[in-house]
Amino acid sequence: MSELSMEVAVPAAPRSSRQGRKLPLDPALRTRRNLTIFKQVEIEKRTHEEVAQLHRLRRSRVTQIVKQVRRKLAMASADDPQIENHLAQQRLQKGLEKLRLEYALDAAAEAIRNERPWLVTNRNGSRQRNGQSEDWSETVQRDKPPNVQLIKTFLRVTRELGQLNEREIESNPVGEKHSQYDLFRAIESVLSEWSRTAMSRQDACSPAFLEMVNDFQRNLRQWSHRIYMGHTPAQAWPDPCLQPRLAEADSSVEVSDGVNQTEPEINHRLTTPDEDCTDETFEPSRS
Numbered sequence: 001m002s003e004l005s006m007e008v009a010v011p012a013a014p015r016s017s018r019q020g021r022k023l024p025l026d027p028a029l030r031t032r033r034n035l036t037i038f039k040q041v042e043i044e045k046r047t048h049e050e051v052a053q054l055h056r057l058r059r060s061r062v063t064q065i066v067k068q069v070r071r072k073l074a075m076a077s078a079d080d081p082q083i084e085n086h087l088a089q090q091r092l093q094k095g096l097e098k099l100r101l102e103y104a105l106d107a108a109a110e111a112i113r114n115e116r117p118w119l120v121t122n123r124n125g126s127r128q129r130n131g132q133s134e135d136w137s138e139t140v141q142r143d144k145p146p147n148v149q150l151i152k153t154f155l156r157v158t159r160e161l162g163q164l165n166e167r168e169i170e171s172n173p174v175g176e177k178h179s180q181y182d183l184f185r186a187i188e189s190v191l192s193e194w195s196r197t198a199m200s201r202q203d204a205c206s207p208a209f210l211e212m213v214n215d216f217q218r219n220l221r222q223w224s225h226r227i228y229m230g231h232t233p234a235q236a237w238p239d240p241c242l243q244p245r246l247a248e249a250d251s252s253v254e255v256s257d258g259v260n261q262t263e264p265e266i267n268h269r270l271t272t273p274d275e276d277c278t279d280e281t282f283e284p285s286r287s
Helices: 003-009 027-042 048-055 059-074 086-114 148-171 180-196 207-228 242-256
Strands: 118-129 132-143
Touching: 027 048, 027 059, 027 086, 048 059, 059 086, 086 148, 180 207
Parallel strands: none
Antiparallel strands: 118 132
């Protein structure tokens, strides 16, 4: 067995340098080890002290690893160490459900592999023959039918795990299934969740940036509502005609302030007040 395979088989074994210090584990091995520790605590229900002895770690380190893996499964934000967010809790429960099903599937497969295909019976005793007692023994080997209960358990867990994966795919569509409408609805939902705690976070954004995000959310909600009411995606964009006209108007004002522009002609008869004139219209005099 190579050095690498030995390291994978026992990822928790301490490695020391010549100075007596532990060398850091490879990131991939560390991730695998941490997930194993989390499964032993959360799925197999072992104590932190027992797992710490198995991996030659401090008990406090095992507790820290369990918390880290739990937060990764929940995809919790940095300002939610207790995973109080509702969506994060749902992600955590779904992750735990998947780990339990995978553990049950592995256990059922291991039991099927260890199942012997035959049944051995050993019998012994003593009997009288010609006035003398003699001992006897015999071994009977019979074919054993497959354990139907184990096979049913394996198939049931496989089916439940497949259904869980299908629900994950449906909730996270990719490729052609992810329409423009679903994409913007998902973006609006994520931004809405972020906006509720944006100003209370340690890395809080500026109020101007938050207002810009809120404006974008309102536009997305308005667009989604118009599609829901029967408009096409092209017709549903917020103010699809008004905004370009305003932009053109702004650009025309900038152009008029430039050079090489002729001065407007002034009609003094219209601009000069006339006490006898009561009509605002102007008619040219006839000769």
